[in-house]
Amino acid sequence: MNITEYVKKDFDASLYYGWMSIKGGYTIANANEAVYRYVGNNSARSIMHIIHPDDVEEFKAALEKLDDEPQHMFLRILCFDKEYRVMYTVVSYNGRIVDGFRSFDMELCEVMRSFERLDHNAGLVKKYRSIMSYSENYYFDYDCLTGEFTLFNYVNGMYNNIIKKKPLEELEKETVARTDLDEMKLAQFKLFCESLKKNINNIDLELDGAVFDMDDRNLRFYGGFVIDNKRQSLISGVVSAYDKKDGRQSTEKYYMSSAAIDKATGVYNKRAIEEIAKLSLLENKDRVYIAIFDIDDFKLFNDTYGHMMGDKIIEGLAKISKDVVANRGYVGRFGGDEFVIVTDKVKTEEEFIYVLKTIRKNLDWRFREQFGEAKLTVSIGIAMSPKDGTMYEELFEKADKSLYLAKEKGKNRFIIYDERSERIHTGDSHKSGFRLSDDQYQIANTLLDMLLVIKKDQSKIESVLANMVKDYDVDYAFIYDMREGFPIYVNEDLVVRPPRLTSEILSEVESLGDKNGFFTTNRLANIQDNYPNMYKFFDGIGSNGFVFQKMKKRLFIIGFNQKLRKWSNYDKGLLSVFSRAIDDILG
Template sequence: METRAASAFINQFIEAYYLQHDVSKVLMMLDPQIRWSSVRCQRILNGKAEVEKMLTEAVNRKNYRIEVCEFKMEEIKEESNPFLVCYEIDALLIGENYQYSLTFFGSLTVEARESAFIIKEVYISMFQSEEQFNELLYKEMKDRKKRKQNERDYQDALYLKQVNDDLEVLTNNVPGGIFRCLDDEALTLLYMSDGFLKMLGYKRQEIKDQFDDSFRKMIDPRDRENIEQEVIQQMALGSTKQIEYRILHKDQRSIWVLDNGQLIEDPKGGYPSYYCIIIDITEEKKIREELNLALERYDIIMNQTNDVVFDWDILNDQLKYSRGLERIIPQTIPENNVKEFVFEAGHPLFHQADIPKLKRMLEKIKNKNSYVEEELRLQNSEHQYRWWRLRVSVQFDKNEQPIRAIGIIIDIDQEKQHSQFLLSRSQEDALTGIYNKMTAQRQIKSALASIDRKKFHALMIIDIDNFKEINDRLGHLFGDAVLSDIARRMKNVFRHHDIIGRIGGDEFIVFVKDMQDIESIKIKARQMLYEMHELQLNHDKQVPISCSIGIAMIPKDGDNFKLLFQKADQALYHAKKAGKNQYALYDESIINEYFGDTKVGSVVNEKIDSNENNKVLNGQLTEYVFRVLYNSKDLAEAIASILEIVGLQFDVSRVYIFESSHDGTYCKNTFEWCNSGIEPQIDYLKHVSYRDELGRNYIDNFNEDGIFYCADIHQLPEYHYNLVAKQGIKSMLQCAVMDNGEFKGYVGFDECRQNRYWTQDQIEALVFISEILSVFLLKNRAESILKQESTGLLDLLNNQNSWIYVIDPKSYEILFLNKKTSEYCQQAKIGMRCYHVFMERTSPCPFCPLKRLFESKESQNDEIYIPTFKVWVDVDATCVRWKGKEAVMLSCRDINRYKQK
């Protein structure tokens, strides 16, 4: 072993450990199984890993340096391997504010391995021997009091410095800002962290110069008094406060902050101090306000709708629902044991006929259907059943077992009633309100399959005599009125369970059920003939009104509809041939014998009103009306003039126009002309409810040509009669105003002096004039609405807190920019390409949602970074029609804060 090399190795260790504090270099000189004991550790370390951890921690927390003054090492003996080396180091321990002289004693066990050395054991101590330790201990005890005090002062100084350093790091890095202020009137600022200054945009000197170090002056004037009161209330309960208020920012805006503070008393008796942390909650406040508004809107919507939202916990059989359910049903549905409550025997909540539907829904849920829907009837507080649609979406656990059902109950009672009404209308004859041909035939066939053969039944065919003459002489509208009156009288003659239908223009069919004998069937036929006689007397016209009836008996003449119809038709033929105005029963043995009552004869004296004295040239009048409307600059003035001309030419009491409201629930008298001596009604008819005053479906009064003709208002339903009778009306004619098949109101002509029967020529002229008026009026109203909607839509888009723009999907040219987009991107103009202006590209973006939009035909949503705005946005892309062409609207919302989170 070379002594010089060993000595050099020891010197390298001393330099690396004491002077350089080079952990990696020290570790390279150690045996993997090194044993280490030193003043830095309280136990013997074994192995490089433990030594490395100790050395690294010592280096990381070092806040001093060691300066070696003298190094002494014992002589190395060459014959021993491994060999022990003892050394002594005199050094200076130098800190920021102190300096101490120290002596280190140590020993190293070193082993020579070929041409290298490795340390197997390290021992470092502050004492050279046990005697020295005892001597120092004695001296320590002697000077204990003084040294202990010095040490305490030193430790306190070190601790205080560490605390101050830590506090400085904490205050400058804590989210938000920290400040300290006196509890005086000005809230004088004593300390402000960097975060505090950064949050408000000021420098320390600026706060001193602008606010005179008064935190109170920095608070938004709107909040000063409120927070002072709030602080007083919170301080009465303790020494801490938590308040929200606005504080002035350097850029002239106010920001919302959350202030968490504590009041600390001054030990010297001065003003206490508030130590506070403030956090900027402006965005959070905005989101909370938006959420509150959204919740408020949701509450308003839920309070205004009859729909009910519910959440059923299937596993625990617990139910939560919106308060709208309490308005629907009188019972309180329990939150637990829901199924037991719903399916309780005899429970009136659901209609018993719908209980199987409920069970079917539960079975579908059990069979893993994620969506189920049914239409059910629920009993309301008035003990009436209303129709509701129940829609349920089901959630499943990882084992695909249903755990939760979330659904909505939608009021469809009006829809259901309307559907049933439409079904009824599809089965009824539009003019007379009785069954149409197909429905009557289907109903009779069904009745024939279940009749009681021990009773008597009959199939009657009723045909109006000389009906063509009535139409030719008095007009089709008069003929329609006669047919309607006949149908009404048939309902009076026959019973509600008899089947009555219209099978042709002037031909009716009746299936009479469950009569006691043939004579009772004959009585019904005679009653019908008498009703026709009464009808003629009421009209008192010179055209006779009567009917002929053919009857086939059941089961005598058969029980097959086709056969019975043929026999009844043959009987009708013979009744006609025998002179009309009578009935005939089918009988093969006496087919030529006729049965009937005495023929009823009548004379009609009064002639129909005509335009004989009016001398109205319809073509010239309609041409004049069109020319006045077409050339008019003031449509209202032109319409008023035309109503007067038409009223005078046709000599009516009143001419008027009613327009329907936007939602079709009521109508309003918008134009009126009254003849001499007729009281105006327009001021009393500003809001006439179709449902409450005119009946729910007022349009049903109009025939297929859009005409509602009533020669005598006594024929009207009571609710309608009460409305028109107080206006002095005796007869009325109305022409519907239609827009693309939608009922928009009507033009009307009232006669208040006598019942009036309009001729076909008069009706055709008035209908044509009404249509001309309707076209111009609807055009004018549509233009006004379109202008309002266009202005409203533009205002809506410009006031959105989103970047909204419309582009041509083919050329990517910008067609529209809302206000916010124009302000953020002032270089953007109509006609520019969106990818160039917003995305700073020369070609369409590869991630553009337009392609997916036109492939799926559904709106697209994506998150995109827009360089021009320098923000991440949530983009909704939707197909729209812009100025009559296909376009795409993109709505972009700022999501930068979420992306940052």
């Protein structure tokens, strides 16, 4: 494949590395944040429509060979900006069967940008090696797969081995056999080796330097897992050395101590994450996010599947959150299933939304086989400084209120705090369906008043539709003639009337609605592949989601452009009754 045309393009978005798991219908079941960001609204589509049409047959042929070995190929993958990038792709079975479909993984790496990234990273390595040369610290690695231990430092920007990749078992035997070390020094070293072999995260241990032939020094080892893209295979850290005669004057913060780690999950405990949040707010005046989240109906899962499974869920959520947040922030556990994220390194609200979306998707995917239809979900409340305050206590209170609201509005969502409650921003940018008020009695009576106005004077129907658009924060309301496809009523403040519905669109309407003629989607991409004519129609009028109710003679549509919604059964029933009543009034 000649990829010169793709090399020449100046893309704004790239995918240096990503992975995704594929389920039935060839849709994305789970992915890392980089993939979700790259594909954007295409994440709901079949990958057969995301892969360039000219590459699909080659991809299908590769799937036929997966039983033999993982398949390697170059594929052009569609980005959210509607441009294709050339990806080096590795496809392999992941051992899971979901709803009868043999799931497989795809690892993606953008070819054109890889060389640029390698060159850039080489420069960074050189820079940080020079910086580390000025430090008196040492560094260590332990490879969990090979069992090899390395102790090193940097001198004049060059890597310098103190202990060069030696099997830990061998090092331990040699050290224990030494006659110049007393029992205390050997006990410290054995504890250190045991911690590494058991792959314990968040190591914080002090050893006598004599163990490593540094008789005049004490060594303190700080370390933990270094996360790669697919697994935790390396424990790495810093070794702080100080002269025995000087002693050690500790100025470390609590969160830097071993006591700051929640032993059950490996994330920070309540005291530590609160300290981190307060320090972040002091040091960063531009933007700090605080997110509080917990598992929906956790007690039910705990009671149904047992406390051991409950512990696994909590451990799983902690690990997923820590992996996804990575070096952009901190994850802490308040207790039970309640966790907190603090970050001052996320640049935009959109980026933070992708972080949260990835955590939610990864949690569901990890436990789907155990729970089947009982989907594991989380609710999240978010506050941001300085918009919502500059003190930890006030930000925590507002994030907590948002979490409570997320639970009230149906769970399985996040809510970003806004003091103007009618404009609270909810999970995946979803607002709460058809209503801004939670008073169902008030909503029903308001719509009843609208119906009475129409019944009294049908000429005011477009005025009523305009009020509905305004009062319920949607973007348009249309009533179409189902026989001819013409819009017969629209909200009166609409500048340009919508186009006619073609026979192809009307045919898709017939097949898309449920048995009562009702349909809703909050993401237009969901219908792109199977209902292309409807997709083109709504995309053409700038709609991101819509709801319709089909009657015998008419079609009632309301839509929203950038205000994604979650529609409760109450919302759906209300809209269905309202539209049917209008149809009855019009005769």
